Amino acid sequence: MTIDLEMAEIAKVFFQESREGLDVMESGLLSLGATADRENINTIFRAAHSIKGGSATFGFAEVAGFTHGVETLLDEMRNGVRPVTAEAIQTLLQACDCLREMIAATEAEQPLDQVRIASLNGDIKHILGEANEAPAPARAAGDEAAGTHAASEPGGWRVRFEPVADLLRLRNEPTRMFAELRRLGTMVAHADTSRLPLLDALDPESCYVSWNIDITAQIPRGKLDEVFDWVDSGCRLEFTPTGGSAPVAAAPGAAAQPQAAAGDAWSAETKAVSPNETKTVALAEAKAAAPADADRSAPGGAPAQKASGDSGSIRVATEKVDNIINLVGELLITQSMLSSFADGIDPNDLDRLRQGLSQLARNTRELQESVMQIRMLPISFAFNRFPRIVHDLSRKLAKKVELKLSGEGTELDKTVLEKISDPLVHLVRNALDHGLETPERRVAAGKHETGTLELAAFHEGGNIIIEVRDDGAGLNKAKILQKARERALVAPDQDLTDEQIDNLIFMPGFSTAEQISDVSGRGVGMDVVRRNINDLGGHVQIASKEGLGSTIRIRLPLTLAILDGQLVRVGKEIYIISLLAIVETIQVARERVNTLVGHTEVFRLRDEYLPVVKLCDQFGVEPDSRSAEDGLLVVLEADGKRVGVLVDDLLAQQQVVIKSLESNFKSVAGIAGATILGDGTVALIIDAPGLISSAAKQGVGAVAAHAA
């Protein structure tokens, strides 16, 4: 796959997201009319911010520039500097429409509607209180022209305007001209519909209507010619001065001049009031602006190609898929319930029952796997856009950066993936903007002039971890603390640990960037990052060493996942350990167990000493036996550390549906989640890395470090 193709894929995502963002902005603005609450403005602002960021990333400078104005206006509203007026809302809504068209035009690689952009930009600047003495060029030109001609004129004109059928296909809009005429004086137009065919014979893109227009205004003939200048080759025109003079037949002019930009500008304004119902109603109602625009600006050419990404996939409400997943999960539970029931049944029927059950088991599992697959996507979908972002940003910031990606194949739930993309972009931008230093500073600090930015994804316990690591300057703790005190996020006398200070950057409204740029610094980033991650039931943390860099660690729960689990028994309790974490299971020989300083036991496995974690002590359960040689030692590995976990017995291996403990309770150290066994009881899933670290807290870790 070439870079260009890849970029096109990613750009498509951007266009899609921007449209969603615009929808959000639009509905936000519409509800803003009733209640001007801050949260709503924030939502609109964030949507605008994302569009700006994305468009800047892809090099759509015009979209980014335009959005910047919109964003500035929203920012002032958000900060309460600017009152939320109906006029401002109206302008912003128009800006949304304009942006939608800009994005459509950009996607279809059509020229942008400069006039409209300039005019809306003017409106926004006007609201922002900046001088705006330059109205839309087209209008200015028209006004000037009006001033130059002031010759002899009759009291009015009657115009007979008979366009040819493909007037519209030549992208001319009669209403545009009517609007122009109306500016000259009182205008009454009578539509002559005698040429209109029956509906079944009607070509919606043809113009069948002609007009008789009466204009009451003292204007020279030249003014009228000007209005019809663009269409004079495509129509029959007759001008009759009302006030005595004889009719003057207008000779068809030379070549029609394509004036795409100005033409589009007017058509946008007159779309809704066009008398040609068949075409313009369809246009005005067409929600996707792209085909309509392309139609207009590419006469007779290729019709705009429909978004090609739609082929081969259908959009299904997430809810529905979730429902299926839940049902299939239940099915699995039922199946294992039946399996355990089968053990106590009449031996004669047993074989057939077993056969049926094993088939059921297979089908159920396959069904579940394929349903689960619907939702899982490799994280490369999110990662793939970063090389370009990093490339562009580092050039813009004049920094040298090497991007390292790892674990792109790690699969993530689609919802999680979608929601994590934006936060990741924010984090990467922040790392580049604030984290990594310029080559000069890096060399001065004794580092290689090229900075490293790493994005890594991997599984850990029942979680997926995404890390964004840079080897930049790290966080300036003093500055963060000062800023936090300024903003009263921290009481003046409050003492904070380094870790707490670092994590202050996730507070709302916190940004230490001196200059607001389109890279970062408005303070939307980090608090939204944390909120998005928390909403996913995840957790984000930053660890930073001044001068050495920062690591942002996002822990996301593996929701909806199933796990290949080993059931183990300790006393009366049954726990589940992920098969992925289990290295091996061994029977313990007495002479291989030694006791270190006091009562910590280590076990010698070949040439390695493993600390022994007694699950019974960890979880406060009464075991069958406390001595190692009566039980089994399950060797677990996580984070590069190994421990032996002592259990009473190994039971079956089975796939289990992970149920969150947090949804109704809270996270518990050493427990990754829960599941429901065949008999309907709940069993806890052991979080291997968590167990190892909580064991470390009780002093076993010191030994682990020794042994390793």
Added chain:
Amino acid sequence: MSTAKPTAGADKSAAESSEQYLTFMLAGEEYGVDILRVQEIKGWDKVTRIPHTPDYVLGVINLRGAVVPILDLRRRFGLETIAFGPTTVVIVVRVMSGRGERTVGMVVDAVSEVYNVDAADTKPPPDVCGTVDTVFVKALVTIEEKMLILLDIDRLIGNSIADELVPGAAVA
């Protein structure tokens, strides 16, 4: 829905100013929870214990596919524990928390009645209360010469679960 004591006012005023409470017994006292929050009442059944939790968290159960924690209210309020008997029930309630709605079960001695309680009749709890931490008490009300303790279950459950996060498990 049957009510033990219909209020004097018309239906409309009853709907506006009074709320229905499900009451239950706990160590001889009668407590009330907003009936709209009660999802179901079920018998006591075996739970799966959860390590590293306070003693009043008895464990979790499978409630039609959801993992629901069960709290022992006697232990939560520091009352003397008794053996679970035939009247012992689990009241499953929905509570609001910062992260959305939670479903939690509370073990109580027995369910009692459903009362209409007029907001005007309620009294704020006295500052000092013997056995129950008063922050969990929304109000007191006298009905049929009995004192009813109306609980603020959002606060009670939220405090019992969220405020006791395992150290190091999360950074606020």
